[in-house]
Structures are given as structure tokens and as C-alpha cells.
Amino acid sequence: MKNVKFLSVIFFVAFLTAFASNVAPKSDFGGYFDIYLKNNCSKEVEVKVRSDGSTSVSKYKAGDKVKVPVKAGYEVYVDGTLLIKLTDSESGKEISLCK
Secondary structure: OHHHHHHHHHHHHHHHHHHHHHHOOHHHHOOOEEEEEEOOOOOOEEEEEEEOOEEEEEEEOOOOEEEEEEOOOOEEEEOOEEEEEOOHHHOOOEEEOOO
16 A cells, blocks of 8 residues: 555656646746857858857858857857847847858
8 A cells, every 4th residue: 555655656746747847938948049150251250159157169161051059148259259149039040140
């Protein structure tokens, strides 16, 4: 009888966890969204995406368009110059790396 109650509690907790993960908004689980970095320049550029304490560095050739997962607050630098500090409103947008 003790085992049946224990298994029932485990099953109930597992069910609630599964239900909660499907009901909660996606932003509660990381808040990532995609942006598209487009190199409209006539040359290769170095792009740094800076977040809390870390930096990702990539080089894009002229004409490249790349989907990048980011969060609000990330900063995008092109050849060492700040291009944009991202907000949620940039979700899904194409960002030109040349001004």
C-alpha cells in the first residue's frame, strides 16, 4: 500500500511538470529569438555578439545572411563598432551589417 501511494505521488508530480512545461510561455524558458544578420558590405566583416560575460565572434563574407539566436540586451558589433543593442522588437528582423 505504501508503494502504491508513493508511485501515485510520483506520477502526479510528473504529470504536473509536463503540464506546466506546455502551458508556460516560451519566453520563460530562455527568451531566445532569431535575428538575421545580412552583410550588405562589399567586403568581409567581423561580427561580435556580446552577451552577459561572453562574446561570440564570426566573419561574414559579402552577401552572407545568417540566422542567429539572441536575447534582448545582446549587443552586435561590426568591425569593433557597436551596431545595435537588441530588444524584443528585433525578433525575426533582418539587420544590415553595413550602414
